[in-house]
Amino acid sequence: MPLYEYYCSHCKSKFELIVSHQHADDVVCMKCHSEKVRRLISTFALPRGGRDDYSLDDSGAPAMGGCGCGEGGCGCH
Numbered sequence: 001m002p003l004y005e006y007y008c009s010h011c012k013s014k015f016e017l018i019v020s021h022q023h024a025d026d027v028v029c030m031k032c033h034s035e036k037v038r039r040l041i042s043t044f045a046l047p048r049g050g051r052d053d054y055s056l057d058d059s060g061a062p063a064m065g066g067c068g069c070g071e072g073g074c075g076c077h
């Protein structure tokens, strides 16, 4: 199973967790058990993290990493 790194905006701490893919977005902070955690590293190219208005259904071709550079042009990948 993949290793993910999370950041808790509640207690401002980072932690790593090995979770299965279907539970990757369903974790709580290891310290304060808050649900306000954000995944920092992902092996999946899903546009997540503060872009809740982004819809995959409209374009059918999601922008890689959500930066709009295509693939690797900006070095964010």
Ligand SMILES: [Zn+2]
Pocket: 008, 009, 010, 011, 012, 013, 029, 030, 031, 032, 033, 034
């Ligand atoms: Zn926390």
